[in-house]
Amino acid sequence: MTGYVIRRLVGMVPVVLGTTLLIFAAVYALPGDPIKALAGPGRVLSPSVEDALRERFHLDQPLWSQYGHYLGGLVRGDLGIDLQGQEVSALVARAWPYTLQLGLTAWAIMAVVGISLGTFAGMRQGGTVDWVVLTGTTVVVGVPYFVVAYVAQILLGVNLGWFPTSGVREGWPASYLLPAAVLALFGIPELVRLTRASIIENRYADYVDTAIAKGLPHRMIVVRHILRNSLVPVVSVLGLSLGYMVSGTVLIEGIFNIPGLGYVVFNGISQQNGPVVVGVCSLLVLVYLMINLLVDIVYGLLDPRISLAGRR
């Protein structure tokens, strides 16, 4: 198992270098003054801010050294300063608890709803429940999620008054339920389809016959044997859907005014505060990679065949 974790960690290195290099190249290495790129069109910065930025991002040094500083900063949690001279890391420090609460709530909703619906549909393949669930997933895929977010906000928040419409004043869970549900919604279709396909693949497996021949109750066969095996590929999608979620927080936190990391990016864009967008997005990419690494490790724990493959 340790060997497996180390292999995954080593495999991660080029991806971290590649993603950060791509961001760096887009922002600093494209022709033109990176300060202008960060400030947005037509905006003139005061000389003192410009100097502070040049110094902080080491723009006087060669590109490779700039990249070194950028990467080193990311690793240390130093994300530079924004156009007002504030530390971006201070913005992040205030924002991340909100995103964590929203993300985990959404993820829990997604996992529970997605896996249960997928299991129900898979065990009743070809039946009415199956058809309803499959059609539902297509509709959810087909309707852009920020449209869903607004419709939910207007209908359930403003018109019906069931949920707070915006902000986090009412704390967890009240203020988080609606945005988390919307965030969860667009990870659900893929999760449902994969769980369903995986259940269908496993429910006729030989070991299910063995479980039946042992005289196990139906529920135990479904949960312990079929679902337990079906979850192995599902875990990787649970990880991938975290990617949608990292993306989704930018839209959902913006729409529901939840002052998390996504909201910081959302506002950074509308206020044309380049360094904030770049810094927080770089961080989000690292978070995403980290989550994927964790998912890989959990995957190895769930399926003993994977983590042992290298040992034999």
Place this chain on the structure above:
Amino acid sequence: MTTLLEVSDLTVEFRTARGWGVAVDGVDLSLAPGRTLAVLGESGSGKSATARAIMGVLPATVGRVGRGRVLLDGQDLLRLPPQERRAVRGARVGMVFQDALSALNPVLPVGYQIGEGCRVHLGMSRRAARRRALELLDLVGIPDARRRIDDYPHQFSGGMRQRVMIATALAADPEILIADEPTTALDVTVQAQILQLLATLQADRQMSLMLITHDLGVVAGMADDILVMYAGRVVEQGPADDVFERPTHPYTRALLDSICTADRKGQPLRVISGQPPDLGNLPSGCAFRTRCTQAADVCRTLPPATAVSPVHQAACHFAGGAA
């Protein structure tokens, strides 16, 4: 002779492109306490389908029981409500499948898989079931069981895995063990060990053993009774000694002829000519007639089971006098 398990007129159907086809057609068999019955036949002869129908694990949606009865102590398993049927599976009738690698759950430790049956049928606690699983692993001859109990199926060799499979089937102390080609997936040397283990277990625990195989060599040393199947029907059955002594159905004779023995050294290997018939397109009457050297016009009608001796029957028109 008392009977523990009595199957009568069992018919199993499989879904084909042209509707439901008959895979097992009116099979009768009986299993006495403490005896070993070998069910012999080529692949596609319906022997596995018979076993699966008795156990209630026919492949869902493609297989179903058409008619017949499966009486265990006089109680028809096919007509039991699902809950009661479930209480019989594993507890009174255990099953060993052909390929332990796919028949054991790949993501659960073997100790858990063995203990499951004890927990469900004997109401054991998790801890007690684990102790019992350990005993069973010892019993089936897994060396160093204490260390292997938390290993996963893929960490065992083929033979050891089949021993684990046997342990899961024994978990709740069944009176009947059905072994569906338990050695087909194994090396020849290991096959003998597994058969030896089954024979020992059967003798020690006074179980009834229903051994399904296509390998006459497997049958020879172990079986008390033999039942030969061809194209979904029983063609010959009787005590093992009688059947080996006086094989009556031409198919049984051909089977016996096709094994190599030391005393036939130097002679060419005899094989059964032709192909096993397509179940969707069986010849009328005796299904073996298209490959039979003795076939005559009378074979176009279905041969009745004819008594060779009071305990030995063969379904051949020539069983009465020709043999």
Place this chain on the structure above:
Amino acid sequence: MPAAGESIEAVVAAVPRDRRRLLRRPRIAIPLGVVVLILVVAAVPGLFAHTDPRACDLGNSGTGMVAGHPFGFDIQGCDLYSNVVYGTRSSVTIGFTVTAGCVLIALVLGCVAAYYRGVVDAVISRTMDIFFGFPALVGQVVILNTLHQRNVVVVSAVLILFAWPAMTRLMRSAALATVDLDFVKAARGLGAGPVRVIARHVLPNSFAPILAVASLGVGGMITAESALTFLGVGLRAPSISWGVQLNQAQDSFREHPHLLLFPSLFLSVTVLSFVMLGDALRDTFDPRSR
């Protein structure tokens, strides 16, 4: 067991022998009909909207439905109906451009990776890994945010940058499976060059799944474009697009919900049609996925 042979027959039977019959299946015909209608709207919006979308009168700002203006007016007092109709064009253009670009890259790189294996495959696969390392929207936001010229071409290019790996991975595995088939090995053994093998054997055998994924892709790319534009890093105001309309509506949707409703509705119907078409195609070509 008759079961094994049977299931193969069932699969073969499910693949339509006569492709023209596909159009008789409602699951394909209905979304296809809507898609065709959308394409016509995108090509000749003037047929459907007679008001100039840029002829605006601030006096009408935010007004609801009136005769001749079924969707009312937006904040700038422009006719919302003709804006929504004209907005179809940029969404559809971007959706098709990006998908076509991705399919092209996927066909080339996927086949090359599968055909040459080794170092070539490793380089392509590792590059894809880097792009899979991004939560897509976040990557697009960073890059678009530093580009100040943002028209249909730039937005499409950035979308392609992050969307090609998914399709390339699919194409690569499809091509890998084909390259291993005996008849392809035979063709190579007979001296067929890589271009010939790819064009004659690999492509035709992987075409069906690509078509289904492409249809899903158009829907996904239209969503992505509208999300980016909505966030403010996609198309900008003189361009007419649903994303721009939604972006402008977000400050006033409580007073004027119709500003949000109509662009959303068109967007959803469009994306939904492509997704349903893609789903139906995939299920038809690959019955195992159902």
